[in-house]
Amino acid sequence: MSQILIQSVLLDDERVDILIQENIFQKIAKEKTLSVSDPNSVIIDGSHFAIVPAFYNTHTHAAMTFCRGLSDDVPLKIWLEKYIWPREASLTPEDVYIASRYAILEMIRSGTVFFADMYWFRTETALAARELGIRASIGVTFADLLKKDFEENCQFVEENLADYSGRVQLAIAPHAIYTNSAETLKRCAEISERFLLPYHIHVAETEHEERGSVTPTQGLSPVEFLDSLGVLSERTVAAHLVHVSEKDLQILAKRKATCAHNPCSNMKLSSGTFQMKRFLEHGIRVALGTDGAASNNNLDMREEMKFASLLAKMTSGDPTVLSATDTLKMATRNGAEAFGLNAGVIAEGKLADALLLNLGEPCFATGDVVSNWVYAANSSVIDTVICDGKLLMRHREISDSEEIERDFRNRFSSRS
Amino acid sequence: MSQILIQSVLLDDERVDILIQENIFQKIAKEKTLSVSDPNSVIIDGSHFAIVPAFYNTHTHAAMTFCRGLSDDVPLKIWLEKYIWPREASLTPEDVYIASRYAILEMIRSGTVFFADMYWFRTETALAARELGIRASIGVTFADLLKKDFEENCQFVEENLADYSGRVQLAIAPHAIYTNSAETLKRCAEISERFLLPYHIHVAETEHEERGSVTPTQGLSPVEFLDSLGVLSERTVAAHLVHVSEKDLQILAKRKATCAHNPCSNMKLSSGTFQMKRFLEHGIRVALGTDGAASNNNLDMREEMKFASLLAKMTSGDPTVLSATDTLKMATRNGAEAFGLNAGVIAEGKLADALLLNLGEPCFATGDVVSNWVYAANSSVIDTVICDGKLLMRHREISDSEEIERDFRNRFSSRS
Incomplete structure (x- = not known):
């Protein structure tokens, strides 16, 4: 024992x-x-x-440590098209394994014990997490526009669920509405429902994301669109949510979805201004994430806490918003709860x-x-x-x- | 040698x-x-x-390390009246010496070799800086409303100038327009001019600061008011400048004043949203400061750089604003130049x-x-x-x- x-x-x-x-x-x-x-x-x-409590990083792309510091201070389109995608195109499974191990080392050093990942070569990232003793939610990434592997993904989930029932688990991770059809987004929700897995997705990171939606949203916002498909639930972890209306917030609250807030990445990429106080007023669970090291440029949740708190105070004009205690809870307990872990609090019976x-x-x-x-x-x-x-x-x-x-x-x- | x-x-x-x-x-x-x-x-x-290059912290209150972490997440008025002022009321010269040494230790550990200070018991802070080998600009603080010691301050400057000609120097530091009469602000400028000393002052940290001005500003903004008194010059280091108009920026540019930008403090106290891009467009020299440890809550210029850069990108909606190189220059060379130091660059002939x-x-x-x-x-x-x-x-x-x-x-x- x-x-x-x-x-x-x-x-x-x-x-x-x-x-x-x-x-x-x-x-x-x-x-x-x-x-x-x-x-x-x-x-x-x-x-x-x-x-x-240790940190639960609810949104990252661990292996992207390999492109840290290689392309800063450029617009998002150039960043993706000139720097990130060409590098990713030649990435091998071994690259992802090596970069994930390195990312996990950085996470442990900075106090993170869990990360929710969304990337390619998931089994290599999972292996790295298993070996290094950290918890992970390994996103099975669905992206119609980038990879047509819907059936293969589903098969992977069915066949491997038992192997991913401990410290390292799976999530269904449809990348976004601008990379997946409505049909895929819905089928992902069905799998998430059937196997009780988190539904981890990028939502409203940039303004008017709906304009790029694979399936036209008919004037609906990204949140409204996803709700119209019936995919939002307490299993939803929506990363970013920078651009949301009052109605969007009502929907997220009603569906009990979690917001994975990434202040450094949003600020560095000029994605927009996250409205923390409004999320809190609506009683929406907000957790924190670092996003990938290419847009942050680290995986340090302590730094992310300070950014989240100070940004919330500045944006709301209210210095009482997001106290230190509330901020720590967001980076710990809220993240654990969003991924169904009985953890994030130092108390008897908890992990x-x-x-x-x-x-x-x-x-x-x-x-x-x-x-x-x-x-x-x-x-x-x-x-x-x-x-x-x-x-x-x-x-x-x-x-x-x-x-x-x-x-x-x-x-x-x-x-x- | x-x-x-x-x-x-x-x-x-x-x-x-x-x-x-x-x-x-x-x-x-x-x-x-x-x-x-x-x-x-x-x-x-x-x-x-x-x-x-090492860091030049252009605005701080070093001794305030003694009230770090004692009063967070409260409105400014409560913070000052309930927590800070009562503690400061009983402060002794030895307290300031001990707290300043401790602050300087933190500065050195985090890479700072110069700090521009504005506080009470200046000789104790100066002694701490001399002993620990760091550079400092010790503000001779003028604040009519808090201490009526104008003549004593002037005498101190005249008598001690020779002792403050090396690593540790003096600055004339009228606290703000809401603590000093127009007369004091002008006479401070005369001393600054006569002895070629920096004129270090809080300006436009909060909205409508002019409403609290000791001498009514007759509808002028804080910057316009100071300019109407003829006190702005290339020796001016104006801390904060969160609330400025287009006209204010034109004045600051014309007078060649330096802005000491304190992103963490401004965000934490919800003072407002600093407009970096507009300062840069006007060609105004911007340097960085941490403010005191009671409102930041550290003296870490590396962290301040990241906040400055990411805040500038978010606020402007432009991810190309304040590149890493430009940010480092702001935290180093710009600060050194603002205080007349031939430093802040690794080059032959520089300090x-x-x-x-x-x-x-x-x-x-x-x-x-x-x-x-x-x-x-x-x-x-x-x-x-x-x-x-x-x-x-x-x-x-x-x-x-x-x-x-x-x-x-x-x-x-x-x-x-």
Whole structure:
């Protein structure tokens, strides 16, 4: 039986002992009250640390680390057509495996234990996630305009569902309304419904996305169009939602869809101004994502939290919107819940995912830990990352990191 | 004679040797061509590093680190009246010394070699800067409404000018139009003119600031009002400038004033939406600042760069605005120039201020170094900080840091 005991760690404003058994927070009690039975248990002195939920990154394209920093500060059309698509055209499965491993290393270092991916060569990304111990929702990407593989995708889901029932799961990921017909969008919803899988899709990232829709939307907005097809539900994770009307928000609330908000990517690509306060007023669940490293340019959810909070305050003109606590919840619990994980909170019975933050770091000398984590820290204050009851990082060390970095540089780096 | 030789370091896209003599970049040449004469010289193997200009933080209140994380997510009025002012009321000179040293430690760790300060107990902040080797422009703060010490301030400037002629200099810092009479604002400009000192002032941080002006502005905007008093010049560093009209921008351009832009603080306090593209179109020099740690909540200029660039792209709807290179220039050269420093560029004859970035860090594996520095890194990738030809940080170690942190925690931390 695998056990981890974290002693005298700061949880909210209290010092507690936390016992992790297998992959669950088994017991949380007053400090210096818990002990372990198994002599092989790991005991962590938590007295220099605060424990906080780990991050759940609800929208990314992990393998795109391979094109980080290669094409910045250009319009979206040029970015895609001149830089991204030509590179992707020659991408091999091994490239995706190597780049995904590298991306996961960056995620773990910056405190992420789960990512919702949407890309090509899904089995290679899944393999990387399995090997490195992180959780993932691997999107089975449907894109009529790019790849005509609807039946193959469906077959893949049916045949592999059992293999994707643990830490690494599947999602149905129709890319967008501008790459899929109404028929495909609907059939994807049927598969999502049948196998109870998330329905992960880009929606309203840019203005007037409906004009490029494969099936004409007859004047409906992207959200209205998707609702008219009957595909929106509590399984929907709609990435971006930058351009939404009051009616769109009502629909999203009614269908209990989740918004995966990507502030850095939206700002960097000038996609538009996300209206956080209106989402909150409608009671829509908002989670956070980094998008791919080519449009951010990192996978750092701590930075994403600060951007989300400050952007929400600026856009609404209201500094009380999205407090540090609410922001942290968005980056953790909301993301976990959107993907059906009983996680994102440090509480008995929840999946044992967590970060230990080094309180010896200067940014924690005064004030509230959560405020300092969201507004003042950077991800280098993370000492330990726990995912599914396993230590993925300890004192900032991760197994095999040198090999993973070497493989990535050998494959993709042009610098001597 | 003090010499530092940095060998085979990456400068832009080239490997070079750089010789620093006293406080100047003496010689920059092809790699493996330079040597040192003095056996006491420091030789740095630069082969794992890129050298970039260090940061010049053009607007902050260093000592406010003491109220970091104590009062977030509240409206400005409550923030000031309930949290900040009561704490400041009981502040001692020793508090400011201790908190300033701590702030400077954070600045050095995150790559800043200069800060323009505006606060109380200026001699304590100046002492901290002198001791820790950083550059500073110490604002002599004028605020009629808060302290009636105009003559004392003037006397201080006259008597101490000689002591403030090196790394640590003085600025005339009338706080704002809502704390100073027109008479004070004008007399401050006379002193600034007479002693050739910067004129550092908060301008148009919030909407309709003119309504609170001590001397009624007769319908003029804050910028128009200041111009009507004849106080704007190339010595002006106007912090914030969030609310400006087309006419204001024309005035600022004509007077060659510098804008100290503080994106994190403006966003966090919901002050408004800074219009970067319009400043650039008018050819106004924009530099960056972090503002105080109570409204940011850190002093990290790398993070400030990413916020500035992404905010500019979002606000303008133009992803080509404020490229990575332009953003870095804003955070370095523009700030140095605004305060009359022959610095901010790695070039022969310039003051020897620089950072060595660790190219072994994962974010530098692909793509452009400057892009990765602005968009993907965090400040923990800085290995070495050089200011005025001295090594302030080497392999992330800074002299006396433990003592400085201990003093700060003993004084201000409530956590056991």
